[in-house]
Amino acid sequence: MRLKILLTFRLACLTIACCAATITAWAQPSEPKFTSLTSTDGLSSNTVTAILKDRYGFMWFGTDDGLNRFDGTDVMVYRHDKKDSTSLRSSDISWFASRPQRQDLGGDD
Numbered sequence: 001m002r003l004k005i006l007l008t009f010r011l012a013c014l015t016i017a018c019c020a021a022t023i024t025a026w027a028q029p030s031e032p033k034f035t036s037l038t039s040t041d042g043l044s045s046n047t048v049t050a051i052l053k054d055r056y057g058f059m060w061f062g063t064d065d066g067l068n069r070f071d072g073t074d075v076m077v078y079r080h081d082k083k084d085s086t087s088l089r090s091s092d093i094s095w096f097a098s099r100p101q102r103q104d105l106g107g108d109d
Contacts, residue, residue, distance in 0.1 A: 024080070042075035042093075043068050052096040062093030 005063040036042045043061065050062030066079040067088060081087040 003090070029036045037075065038069060044075075044077045044079070049094045050096045052098055054098070060096065063095060064092050067093050 010014055039046050043063065045063035045065040047064045048061050049064065052060045054060065057072070059070040059072075060080075061070065066077045069076045069078070080089060080091040
């Protein structure tokens with residue numbers, strides 16, 4: 001009888017230890033992953049003045065030389081073009097504002 005109680009106690013302790021180890025492993029935050037982007041990677045300038053992540057997962061970077069959209073692989077650059085009336089008013093993007101249905105951006109001009 002005493003052996004049965006001892007084995008039950010050991011089994012209970014082992015179960016609690018395994019559960020505690022599992023919970024502790026789940027609670028540990030994963031290491032953050034950082035990616036740096038520079039003009040070598042396609043960014044229009046290394047001077048980034050504004051950053052926004054939109055609801056589609058795109059990262060937007062405002063720089064002193066245009067608006068940059070990063071999709072996780074490639075950078076698309078949008079700049080002011082004097083010949084195109086639908087282009088950005090300025091290539092100097094210094095701020096973003098995000099609202100549920102719209103994103104606004106601006107510069108010093």
